[in-house]
Amino acid sequence: MQEQWLQQIQTASNLAELDDLRVHLLGKNGVITQQLKTLGTLSPEERKTKGAEINALKDEIVLAIDKQKETLENQALEQRLSSEKIDISLSARPEPVGKIHLISKVIQDITQYFSQLGFQIFDGPHIETQELNFDALNIPAHHPARQSHDTFYVKESDDILRTQTSPVQIRTLREHKPPIRFLAPGRVFRSDDLDATHTPMFHQIEGVVIEEGIHFGHLKGTLIDFCRWFFEKPDMNLRFRPSFFPFTEPSAEVDISWKNDKWLEVLGCGMIHPTVLRNCGIDPDQFQGFAFGMGVDRFTMLKYGIDDIRSFYNGDTRWLDLYGFGAL
């Protein structure tokens, strides 16, 4: 019987069959269990030898079942591993990778440049009061910039979409006292016709320096160095052409010498008007300062040879492959 049982255990082909055998032999009413129960009816002498014999048999059976169980479990695992294999060798479909827009890149580059000169960065809202966009900047009510063909008015409100980043001058200077240097980059809005050089939304960077004893020489030096760095032309010539802005006095427009010795206007600047300083609670006899405002779109078009401003905003992502920079 022992031989036969061991044989059956070793050839059990699955775990259920093996468990049936275990119950048959070692279960509550199993064959070997029954044998053990008969020990009580034997004489002490017989019980000793028979008991040892049956227990040895039991141990052998238990061992054989455990071993076969392990073998069957390993087999089952092998089978699962080979049947459930996932093929991960197929390469992933390429995901489109985002890039930084050229305008954002230029704003980052310029703010980084001025940060190194100690400029802080400030921000203002797109919807602005007329007081901050015009009045406090010394732009009187009759100024053409206030006429509806330039300015977007907000319905049922006196507010407008800011036409320039200059109101951030007022916002910042009413909160932070000089000495101070800062930039204010951002979007501005004008009700211009759409053509190759005009969009109703574009970008400016405002720059302000207010300290004791600041003069026009500081303004010139700062902007000459900046333009030479930005356009990567160390010997680029700049022309400071007298101009008019209500919030600066004297005022100038800056032209850069471009191809074929052509002059191109790139920014407006000047010494901050005493009235503007006073409007911000700053004493013009103690502090002087300069300001400048540049069109980011214009700077970007010049540097990267883009001749239609609308291509910045038409949402064609293929354009980013030409002009976008790196992954986001």
Ligand code: DAH
């Ligand atoms: N805000 C002016 C504009 O949009 C640009 C400008 C000119 C800004 C001179 C300045 C400045 O800060 O000093 O046309």
